[in-house]
Amino acid sequence: MQKPKGTYDIFGKKADQMLYLRKLMNALMDKYNVKYFETPIFESSDLFHRGVGETTDIVSKETYDFKDRGNRSLTLRPEGTAGIVRCFIENKLYAENLPLKAWYFGPMFRYERPQAGRFREFYQFGVEMFGSYDPIMDAEVISILVNFFKMLGLKGIKVNINSLGDSESREAYRKSLISHFKPYLDDLCEDCQNRFSKNPLRILDCKVDCDKEFMKKAPKMTDFLNKESVRHFDMVKKYLDEMGIDYVENPNIVRGLDYYTHTVFEIEADIKGFGSQNVLGAGGRYNNLVQNIGGPDIPGVGFAIGIERLLLALEMEGIDITSNSDPEIYVVPMGKDSVLKAFNLVNVLRLSGFNTEMDYNNRNLKSNFKNADRLHAKFIIIVGEEEINTKTLTIKDNSTKEEFKIKLDKLVEFLDDKILSTNDDK
């Protein structure tokens, strides 16, 4: 039996890293007063068709669709935003004090050819904020993204931003694109011919046609932004400047999801050999999505980060984020008669707050010392007949090799002192 293509097991170091990231997210989200959400792994297929967009590649060729036994059409979520928006509407959270800030972390599913940093089941961390048109929200979302990467110690990250304008600007731009591309319809690639009628904006993003002459002459979005859209974009940039966040304006960012309006952004890691996978996180504003999915006219803005790529980036940058979970104490019972007492001692130590491990296999002393080393235990406690009789334990400090004889009732006090003082050193 083998795992399905593009999936992976999480254990050992990877599990440590995941837990570490979650801890970091948790702490960071608290600072911004962003609340944790969990929505279903699968949703009605319709949600993604309407939310993400019928014409996007994600929906048209990458979803895991299936019928359940009640013949309902369901889809494994290919991204996090649609589910959060559905939850926001269904639970009428818009009736509460807005803006509402949400974050999520969980698996997403896309039927794609796997590569380094890209899987069919992959994890995303994302933030969504509802209920404010103010560009300050866009700036806050971008700042969270940037701060998250900063906290991890990643260097050389680049924020690309662009504006797609409001629906009025976009409609004007769309019309202009259609009249521009119409004469060249036969020269466009197959995908783009399809995009022409459904979503002409995506043609700009096409990698097949990008070098053709008519592409270079295509009208620019920035020329079609109306006053309000320009003001919004300028304010976002002003806030970013004020916070000292470096960004680059990049008019080619279109994004592959249909719901974006106004600000869109991507975070790029400048890492060798990352190739086309160098976008670690991306997002933008979506003022019409809530309404499109059947809710009231409430704006939103958010981002998502791909965890696998992030971990890959951290590894390539030599940043170790595993936390130390080695046992502090390793208890060795000497002889079968001591196991009972040793086991109880382990229990007491654990309840006293120490990470404690013991020998379960009746190993000889030599193997036990080896094992304690392997586990990187700080202290070794030997429990034998002699120790039980005299109620005095032998404790060995595994780093200094010092040995101590400690009365049983003084043990916790002794360890508290020892372990806390070594922790302080760090």
Added chain:
RNA sequence: GCGGAAUUGGUGAAGUGGUUAACACGGCGGAUUGUGGUUCCGUUAUGCAUCGGUUCGAUCCCGAUAUUCCGCCCCA
């Protein structure tokens, strides 16, 4: 979805159309049932991704399948 490469034990890997698949690390046991991480000895793949085919005989040749990796597309 398209193009290319790879797949040998717990790990890193060498290797060959013919009765024992090198070497290293790790693991286990012992020299050393109360003090180790050194050293020494022993042991550790009836099997070389899976299934078929060619052959007297295949881990090695051929085909299919699976998975992984790289590029494209797309995306996080």
